[in-house]
Amino acid sequence: MPPLLKKKKKKKKRKRQRKEMRSGDIQVLDGGNASRLLHSVDAFVFDCDGVIWKGNELIDGVSDTLHLLRSQGKKLVFVTNNSTKSRTQYASKFLSLGISVSQDEIFSSSFAAAMYLKSVQYPPDKKVYVVGGEGILEELHLAGFTAFGGPEDAHKTIQLKENPFFHHDNDVGAVVVGLDPYINFYKLQYATLCIRENPGCLFVATNRDAVGHMTNLQEWPGAGCMVAAVCGSTQKEPIVVGKPSTFMMDFLLKKFRIDTSRMCMVGDRLDTDILFGQSAGCKTLLVLSGVTTLSILQDSANNILPDYYTDKVSDLLQLLGP
Amino acid sequence: MPPLLKKKKKKKKRKRQRKEMRSGDIQVLDGGNASRLLHSVDAFVFDCDGVIWKGNELIDGVSDTLHLLRSQGKKLVFVTNNSTKSRTQYASKFLSLGISVSQDEIFSSSFAAAMYLKSVQYPPDKKVYVVGGEGILEELHLAGFTAFGGPEDAHKTIQLKENPFFHHDNDVGAVVVGLDPYINFYKLQYATLCIRENPGCLFVATNRDAVGHMTNLQEWPGAGCMVAAVCGSTQKEPIVVGKPSTFMMDFLLKKFRIDTSRMCMVGDRLDTDILFGQSAGCKTLLVLSGVTTLSILQDSANNILPDYYTDKVSDLLQLLGP
Structure with missing residues (x-):
């Protein structure tokens, strides 16, 4: 084989290997790993915009999913970078969308x-x-x-x-x-x-x-x-002080005394939510219901890889439900 | 001598040498170098705010200094990063302060x-x-x-x-x-x-x-x-496109066909005016009538050193005048 062709073939092989490694790093959520994820954590930390709601509309199936997680004894925390509202105002927003969340579960920037x-x-x-x-x-x-x-x-x-x-x-x-x-x-x-x-x-x-x-x-x-x-x-x-800075996570840790390795950060943004979760040592789940698309996630320029990804929060309900 | 003391002495010597080198690099304008500067350039490029005026007040002696430079056959150019006015509006401002400048001599961002x-x-x-x-x-x-x-x-x-x-x-x-x-x-x-x-x-x-x-x-x-x-x-x-980017200087060069080594940039800001002049290969004169103080200029954290510095533009008049 001429040297140039050999070199090209080698390059192609390396590219394929890298691709395999990348897709191996990120797992699409399925029945098996969703169940393992559920059992490996004690708390779910949710981003709000693009995960729980978009603008003033609740994302489909969120309410039942949160109910399922609570029924399994999981602690729920809602973390948002949106600073325009206070925690009281956020609790009202949750309520107006039909979800009951206490002020103590909300961490706004x-x-x-x-x-x-x-x-x-x-x-x-x-x-x-x-x-x-x-x-x-x-x-x-x-x-x-x-x-x-x-x-x-x-x-x-x-x-x-x-x-x-x-x-x-x-x-x-x-x-x-x-x-x-x-x-x-x-x-x-x-x-x-x-x-x-x-x-x-x-x-x-x-x-x-x-x-x-x-x-x-x-x-x-x-x-x-x-x-x-x-x-x-x-x-x-x-x-x-907001995501991806770990100030809020350090604060959460002190408050709830749950080890970060027993927490799962759920978010729609790679550079804030997922990075925030990773920096703190949490498991991470990316949902594609907000700003990140599958092509952004899989783009070779993206270096922030969550442990799992899925379309939306309620996929958990489908995969874990009865 | 113990090795630590020797090291300290060496460090002190290096610091002194650096200080001498620094003060050697910048010359305060005096009769001798002002005259040499005048003869070595064909054009003076002036920043406006902090050099020609401050707010709506002309800085003392500017008018006579510009007159002297024109009488010596020097080309004058006024370059300003302030984009709120057009060249026509700038020409009016000059006129309102008693200085006649043509629109062609003005380069605003x-x-x-x-x-x-x-x-x-x-x-x-x-x-x-x-x-x-x-x-x-x-x-x-x-x-x-x-x-x-x-x-x-x-x-x-x-x-x-x-x-x-x-x-x-x-x-x-x-x-x-x-x-x-x-x-x-x-x-x-x-x-x-x-x-x-x-x-x-x-x-x-x-x-x-x-x-x-x-x-x-x-x-x-x-x-x-x-x-x-x-x-x-x-x-x-x-x-x-404004200072310190060289876009304006490249444009000036094409327009006036004066080699930048035959130009002197006069300004009050190290990180825009002086850097702009240096990047373009001009001689540079810092005036202390604007934002830069002598202590900022001489601070060890400052790496932008003009060829000359003086209090204000009209020092040229005093040093070069009859």
């Missing part, structure tokens, strides 16, 4: 931001400026902090008169940035001045998702957009 | 964006969406392109009703992002959808300055803030 400030013993006499939704303010207030900004600054504008001076509060010691559909220059300027001019001011991001599910028809800019804007003007990197 | 699209033969039947000021729209229109967005979208809001759908124009083939004091979610969403959903859509940034001089009292978020926001939601990097 708005709550995570408040818990992060608690964890670093942020002084209660200092204030927090918020670029984001009502949910962040509510969680910060519940945790005992003085927070302002957010929705109340939605319609504020800057004054571009002769030599403008913008006043900001020197007592702000932390800025929390999350998804903000009412982002404006006033808020960006306020956050920028606090971070640049108040000594030691913390810059906390609820999460950095590039896009989010405000609708199930399109992808809209996510918190990653607002967080990047503040990075751009301050030249600083934030402390991220 | 708004003009650079239009010239970039010309240089890549952007099809005139395609549209351009603008996140930024009137200056960008005006330059794009003057170059024959159909552009929209900018100020006309300043007060638009998104509709967060049940399952919202946001319409965008599929004929947009380029998004230009610059400083936008009226940034909002509508504009970020429009830009994001064009870049993510219109095949091959270009993402052009006028510049990425973190902060800008909207006032001489404070630093306000610059174009880098808006550009980063769009990077955050699209996960794409822009083509930058």
